[in-house]
Amino acid sequence: MTPFRRVLTGAVLFLITIIVATAGYMVAGWTFLDAIYQVVITVFGVGFGEVNPITTPTLRLFTMLVIIGGTSSAVYAVGGIVQMITEGEINRALGVRRMLKAIETLENHTIICGFGRMGQILARELKDKQKPFVIVDNDAGRVVEAQEMSYLVISGNATDEEVLELAGIRRARYLATVLPDDAANVFITLTSRGMNPALSILARGEYPSTERKLRLAGANHVVLPATICAMRMSQMITHPASLDLLNHNDGSSTLNELLGNLDMQLDELRVSRGSALIGSFVKDLEVRGRGQVGRTYLIVALRRADGTLIMNPGSTVVLHEDDTVIVMGHRGDMPKLAEELSLKRQIRYRGAKL
Structure with a gap:
């Protein structure tokens, strides 16, 4: 009974x-x-x-x-x-x-500090992409809400080193601090950087003046929601026709889906450990790839292991271990290109829904 x-x-x-x-x-x-x-x-x-x-x-x-x-x-x-x-x-x-116990088994995961509106959207997107993550929040109601969604969540203050240890910060690859409090985000960024120097930190800032403080504290990327919204509205005013094109199908199409209509695709190819391409130039990658695949493709960007992004890299840029090459080419060529160049093909690159 x-x-x-x-x-x-x-x-x-x-x-x-x-x-x-x-x-x-x-x-x-x-x-x-x-x-x-x-x-x-x-x-x-x-x-x-x-x-x-x-x-x-x-x-x-x-x-x-x-x-x-x-x-x-x-x-x-x-x-x-x-x-x-x-x-x-x-x-x-x-x-x-x-x-x-489940958190202890995670590696290269993401720690989300704060389960407010931004944290909930971020968690949903990571779940859809099947990316492991842990949520840290000290609000009992939000912790229960996250548990009901079957998310891994830790109840505690993300500024506390012990809480970050429980979240597996030393094994994590990314940390996103999305609290509405700039001071808390700065402190979390500073604490996290000290605990894991290799961690890629994404921080939210409410005011433009906070961006410099977050970067000094160790943030790799700073997101200013107000600035992004203002730029989006500006694009709606200055480029309405272009946005209408990208927003067709009720905004459900991603960048890759739109390129797919042209039989094109964006992909991320990582220079893995032991690759013969380490130390070579971008031009070497272009020559080898075109010789093997036989079709034209374009290297649009190069992201270093530390998160630095190089747009349209020059032919003399040197490739390092764990660099990620962002390539645009024919959709059917991407798997073959990765195989021929001994590059590790990561998840398909998807731009934000526009």
Whole structure:
């Protein structure tokens, strides 16, 4: 029987005992007030003397049954309440333990500090792309909300080093601090950079003046929501036709889907450890790729391991380990290009929905 069912059953039995006992004393000639008073002091074991003398064997036996029935039903109901509390705490403790175990197995994951509007959108996008992540938030309501969505979440302050350790910051690849408090974002960035120098940190800033502070604290990228919104509105005014083109199909098409209509695609190809391309030039990559694949493609950008982005890299730019080459070419050539050049093909590059 479930704990709730036990509480309900015990409460019903206790109520029945009170009603039957009161009626029994009234049958014995007692007034309603005397009868209910007698039942209360008897069931709860207060120890006061009887209202009226209980001298007959029948009345004494009835009183003993009232004591047994009332006490038993009350104990049964209280036991259900205790069971509910105990099982809830145990399940909660086991749930937290399972979650911490799952977090301990993560590597190259993302830590999201803050589960507000930006944090929720970011978590949803990472889940859709099947990218591992952990949420850190000190708001109990948001923690419960994240748990209900089956996200890995830690309840605590992201400025606390112990909390970041639980989130696996030393094994993480990215940290996104998206709190609406600039001071907190700066402090989290500073703390995280000290704990993991190789971490790529993305920080939110409410005011343009905060960008410099975040970068000094160690942020690789700073996102200013107000600036982005203003630029978006400006584009709507200055380039309405172009935006209409990119926003067709109710804005559901991504950049790659639009390029797909032209049989083109953007892909990210990483120069993995041990690759023969390490130390070579971009022009070497272009020559080898075109010679093997036999079709034209374009290197549009190069992202260094530290997050630095080089747009339209020159032919003499040197390739390093863990660099990511962003390539545009025919859709069917991308897998073959990655194979021929011994590059690790990462997730398909998707621009933000425009």
